[in-house]
Amino acid sequence: MHVYDTISGALTDLDSRGYNLDFNLTPDGLECKSIDLFLMPEEFEIEEVYRFEGMTDPADSSVVYAISSNVGNLKGVLVDGYGMYAENVSPELLNKLKIHHE
Template sequence: MENAKNELELIKKYQAKGYSHNFRVVDNRLIDNTTKKKFEAKDIKVVAEHRFEGMSNPSDMSILYVIKMGNTKGTFLASYGSAADTEVAEFFNTIPKENISNDKNILM
């Protein structure tokens, strides 16, 4: 991006815009860590994504998904490449293409 030096900096900027929920993937569902509400892939709208490479090791790669489901908005940070969690990668691959925005940055 942009002006963010790392993932945490960018997450904080999104949190300030209301994307404050954090999630985990379990049994092919996205679960809100606070409310424990479960979401199916078809219910998720990816409004932006950001990819990062490790500064000291370029193979340390991550992707920050900025997502919303109705009034629930938040971020999900996932590893990709050789360090990827296959359950997470498979789940995000099942989100319908029409639910994925082409926006790379909604902070501007």
């Protein structure tokens, strides 16, 4: 596992290691708009997780997920606010994210 001081440092290094797609969280899975792709929870793996605490407010914390998928042999990242997804995603997706969050 790598150690990063900033989110931008993590994203730059992950990009250099092939995690070059940007994923967005949807209620049922992950979406990559640049290549018009949607992945269900069973179609991707979370390879690495990095947490970043807000300087003055813990509510400003973020998480960077390094994600891979056998669907198209893809790698990318998901940046999410810590705990922000809880009410907005399916139970299957929530469980997958939480396993790597704790």
